[in-house]
Amino acid sequence: MSVDTVSRIVIVGASLGGASAAVALRAQGYSDEIVLIGAEQHLPYERPPLSKAVLLGNADEPDWVAASDYYADAGIAMLAGTTATKIRRGDQVVEAGGSDIRYDRLLLATGGRPRQLRVPGAGLDDVFTLRTLDDSMALRSRLISGANVVVVGAGWIGCEVGAAASQHGSSVTMVEPATQPLVRVVGQQVGAAFASLHRSNGVDLRLGTGVVGFSGDDRVQAVVLSSAEVIPADTVVVGVGIQTNIALAEECGLDLADGGVAVDASLCTSDPHIFAVGDIAAHDHPHYPGRVRVEHWANAKDQGSHVAQNLLGAATPFESRPFFFSDQYDLGCEYRGLADPEQDELVVRGDLHSLEFTAFWLRDSTVMAAMNVNQWDDGDALQELVDTRRPVSPDDLRASHF
């Protein structure tokens, strides 16, 4: 396939993954048509600040993927506020905003939307979820001193929202059915360190209990727990994960996997004209068995940049290992790799309780994942350990000879 045959690339999803691809295409010298279709009214932006600086009131804007005049200057047709409703693969057409938009290559970067709780009262006013800039601004106005805020779910979004609410002086209850916050990613011991962090910042953390309903007339007034306890609430934030936006892919018959769109190592779907990146990409990763689908900022950004060359005819595998970060109160952390905390051996260098440590997850003497918490000197060394998977011993890791 030569560059000449690709005269129009259509991208559905104008957020980090999709816009990074558009920027990379232009950076690589592609000068034909790029159409970027996005359901949101805003220009493409990055979501991490929505649960951090924006929610804390330290910023009124997220980080933009590119400057506002970039798209027009770069000749990218930016269709904001436009939803793609159908893909007709036989015609190589996307239906969007009442038009048929022909493509030579199509990139799907449709991400996810918050999963809703299916319990009585879930539709009451002041029950929030957090995915968009508008969500963040609306929620921020509710996080005030003295407010009763209940956060449902102690995953990354729940923990960051709980931290922001607590820092605003709200009275925060966080409810999580699992035994510790973040337990599925970091396991019991590291999860317990995060539990201490939240409790020491005044959060009333309820573990091992679920939410069975919300009560109130029009507005939420209380959260009912599976323990039958009733927690007063004037604001509720439900942070129980996302549902991927894969209906377009499913309806046009693309292969699906792991809750996303199946892509090969080069991010190509089961249709050679269609690629997928970001939260929806269930990737046949060269370095892991099975598929890898992660919901991380770095993955969307890097896959978006990487896929540009493949849209133009290369078939270069995407090889980066997962990476994500989080900020809560004065804690910052970075996680590299992909571990199974139930199966892998945890080795900790430093002190879990002082919240200055590096956690390693070891399998067969290799580091599957490493997480540095409030430690910033070893990022490159940790990346090298995770990338090379060279043999190391727990003692070496504890003594920092790595």
Ligand SMILES: Cc1cc2nc3c(=O)[nH]c(=O)nc-3n(C[C@H](O)[C@H](O)[C@H](O)COP(=O)(O)OP(=O)(O)OC[C@H]3O[C@@H](n4cnc5c(N)ncnc54)[C@H](O)[C@@H]3O)c2cc1C
């Ligand atoms: C509040 C928040 C904080 C986060 N913090 C971190 C963090 O600290 N660290 C980290 O690693 N990750 C973080 N993430 C995750 C990270 O932001 C996501 O992994 C990333 O945004 C995924 O990018 P994406 O382009 O795949 O999808 P998305 O960002 O979900 O974008 C998809 C876009 O496609 C649009 N769309 C969907 N369907 C259609 C359609 N049919 N037609 C047109 N447009 C459509 C959507 O409206 C949306 O704008 C955070 C996420 C959130 C919500």
